[in-house]
Amino acid sequence: MSSPSERLAQILAEGRVIATRELGEACAAELHTHAKERYLALEATMPRFRSSTNRKLFELGPPVLAIYQALLHDLGVDREPALRLAEGMLLAFYRTQLNRSPLLGAAMDVVFRLKPARSLLMITLRADEPEGIRFDEASGTGALLAFDVHACPIVAFARRHGAPEIVPMICRLDDLKVKELHGIELRRTGTLGTGAERCDFRYVTAKK
Incomplete structure (x- = not known):
């Protein structure tokens, strides 16, 4: 089972092409940096679940929130475009995960x-x-x-x-x-x- 921090790295990697297309190379690189900073700030507020069920259910919440916050507050992207871009990056990651798990x-x-x-x-x-x-x-x-x-x-x-x-x-x-x-x-x-x-x-x- 992957941790939220590992999921963040994976979403940023799989979604890099989409971020670059929408924001440009320089801003996509900034997004990568700011999303990691936002995630670190969120860590202290994350519940510490004991059960694998809750850990699995929760793992995508913090990374998506960190990316969204970085787009809104650090890069100045408006709400709707920020949501669309965050979702595009999430989908790129998720489709890759499904393709890697054919069974x-x-x-x-x-x-x-x-x-x-x-x-x-x-x-x-x-x-x-x-x-x-x-x-x-x-x-x-x-x-x-x-x-x-x-x-x-x-x-x-x-x-x-x-x-x-x-x-x-x-x-x-x-x-x-x-x-x-x-x-x-x-x-x-x-x-x-x-x-x-x-x-x-x-x-x-x-x-x-």
């Missing part, structure tokens, strides 16, 4: 299609920590896997730093991940990151 889709297929594997997944996701994820399983939905998230560590962290607008770009990675599955769709009506009262995850068999 991920097959492994996830097994988890979603076998009831014992789904039950084990829900057990491993539970992590009783004050600032961590809180969710309830949702029964009777007809979904292969269904749960409602009521508290998310990334949402809490972003709000604490006055930047809740960064969360939706991280939420959208769930849609990319599910595309690696065969015959399974993710249906959600809302997320905490977009202002909903819950993230209602419903993984269902795709219609042919």
Whole structure:
């Protein structure tokens, strides 16, 4: 499992071409420096999770926030362009990760299609920590896997730093991940990151 600082380095590396195209070579180099400085300033405010579940869920929050803060406050990029650029860099990193894990889709297929594997997944996701994820399983939905998230560590962290607008770009990675599955769709009506009262995850068999 990678740490947030390692994820920051990876996002900056994979997103360098996009940053250079949008900002120019000199400003892209400045972004690299300022994002690392912003991250160091954020470190003292990060929750120290014991569980691997919360550490994994949280790992992209601080690096995305650091990049966004650097764009806004150090490079003077306006809010919407800063969000678009941060998301472009994040997507470049994430697609590379998916390409490097060709067996991920097959492994996830097994988890979603076998009831014992789904039950084990829900057990491993539970992590009783004050600032961590809180969710309830949702029964009777007809979904292969269904749960409602009521508290998310990334949402809490972003709000604490006055930047809740960064969360939706991280939420959208769930849609990319599910595309690696065969015959399974993710249906959600809302997320905490977009202002909903819950993230209602419903993984269902795709219609042919």
